[in-house]
Amino acid sequence: MNIDSFLDSLKYDQNGLVAAVVQDHASGEVLMVGWMNRKAVRGTLASGRTCFWSRSRQEYWVKGETSGNTQEVRAVYVDCDKDALLVKVDQRGAACHEGYRSCFFREVDSEGNETIVGERLTEAY
């Protein structure tokens, strides 16, 4: 199969994006959710490093390009609707720019109270 056929088969949203869940290959910890446009999906598959589209900065980025906290792709999965990807990675350092191993470092209880439960590896970067 040509990679373009796979890229064509994805159901991009109105902004041309699919959601990408990044999970630690070894521990199973969910590290982050990012957004990928067609170029970022191609880049992720072809390079073996996660690539994203930043909705806030409106730019393409390779995870770890500036921080060094790269994500080496171990496996990629696509969901039934073809609008989301699951990427299992070997994470180098903290996945979160706030220095936590995972971006999901705050737990929320049934009344909306937030508690920091995640492991902080470094200062914010």
Add this chain to the structure above:
Amino acid sequence: MNIDSFLDSLKYDQNGLVAAVVQDHASGEVLMVGWMNRKAVRGTLASGRTCFWSRSRQEYWVKGETSGNTQEVRAVYVDCDKDALLVKVDQRGAACHEGYRSCFFREVDSEGNETIVGERLTEAY
């Protein structure tokens, strides 16, 4: 904290939605990605069952309401940007409407080839 303060603090996209990653509490398997509007986040936190907004059907739904394949919430986390939630659940039956345990039942290789790797528990529902 009032639950409304938490709901106010989330960064909903232009359609009023946040992404919600649903993960099996026991196995760590990522089961699905859904979308939640404010009402669905509230419903999930308050009821202990996952609630979503269906982008395709444009309607509110409680997971398992028709299929019986409910998701009992064990823990909820919010990410650094507050535009994504991670919900750990006890999944009853198949999470995927195609009958697979997880919606991410297809693996994609670096050339875009897809292989079914997920466990199918039932027929599509």
